[in-house]
Amino acid sequence: MTQGSDPKTDTRKRILDIAEQLLLSRGFNAFSYQHISSELGVRNAAIHYHFPKKSDLGVALIQRYRRRFRRFIEQQAELDPGAQLEAYFGLSDSYYRQHRQICPSGILSTEFLTLPEDMQREAAAFIDEMRQWAVDITRRGAASGQMRYAGTPEAIGMMLFSALQGALQLARIDDGALDTIKRQVRAVLGLPGH
Amino acid sequence: MTQGSDPKTDTRKRILDIAEQLLLSRGFNAFSYQHISSELGVRNAAIHYHFPKKSDLGVALIQRYRRRFRRFIEQQAELDPGAQLEAYFGLSDSYYRQHRQICPSGILSTEFLTLPEDMQREAAAFIDEMRQWAVDITRRGAASGQMRYAGTPEAIGMMLFSALQGALQLARIDDGALDTIKRQVRAVLGLPGH
DNA sequence: AGCACTCTACTTACTGGTCAGTAAGGTGTC
């Protein structure tokens, strides 16, 4: 079987990919190793070989999100705050288009109290980074004069982050919610396109 | 055992009360009939007597929320839009103070794709009612001149609903999130108190 | 008053399924 075998292991990455889909559409508590192994075409124990405990898999998932998110920020570093916000909106869109998935922070904060301790630590750090980034955008947006809004950059950054997280969840019931809320966030920030 | 026995049954109500706590802190998928029966001091099958399937319990919980919410709206009917919004903020506060619970719409929309069909129908109707109410407040707030905001009443109503739902979830990680976002929502609506 | 009946609200005891997790063994590659 020489089908795209990688130096490291392909399987580990594929497990993470499948687990990610399951996490975003069903949540951490509502998917099992069975779901992954049957989709992957291996036995259950193969998943345990790569991730002995389910919380190991969970932690690895969040750590990968954090790495990706840091890379995402670096790539957008040269853009102006408004364009960065639009890039963030684009992320949300792609979640939604993928079978009405929601953003990871939404799942992790909702299930937070039921998560294993090591996942809680990782999740809290991840969500904090995202929140800080949102605040950073609104701060620079106001400083550069591109954005005009009532309230502090901290508060409006958190509100936009929170509203977008909620929007993806509501979009599961109300198709238009995500677009409506994106438009309204632009309006509140004094940006064009609403 | 003549201890506060009611005409109907007390047990059914107590089951709903315990299930509600579990729903708001752990989610629907992460609590079991065991949790309820052990807390209530009865056997597992007693819960099944009152609610044969778990989805029956779930549907009954949401229906009770809808009844309560309609009563809540009626009670606030005489207040001006700003005061109604504050009453809504008060609801959120009480969730948060009760062991960092989140609002029911947050749980139900996040777990939506894993819920049984009958619960999905009920949940969608409930969330729709809440969203409509939020929009109603912002519409009347603008009409009366009490609120001043950019964008349409529909969009800003949805954004405030969405932001508050997200805020309760984020408050599990960040203690200040709820207050910060409440303040910011007031600011965006041009209300005092921020 | 005594008895038969029914209904409500449980109980005990169980089923079959799913879950995370483990132990021991096999197979191919370097």
Add this chain to the structure above:
DNA sequence: GACACCTTACTGACCAGTAAGTAGAGTGCT
């Protein structure tokens, strides 16, 4: 022969759900 990467085979816990039985309260009939 050591190692990475799997397999088969299993354990014990938990899960929702069911079946059958029971205690007590109420109801009606004689």
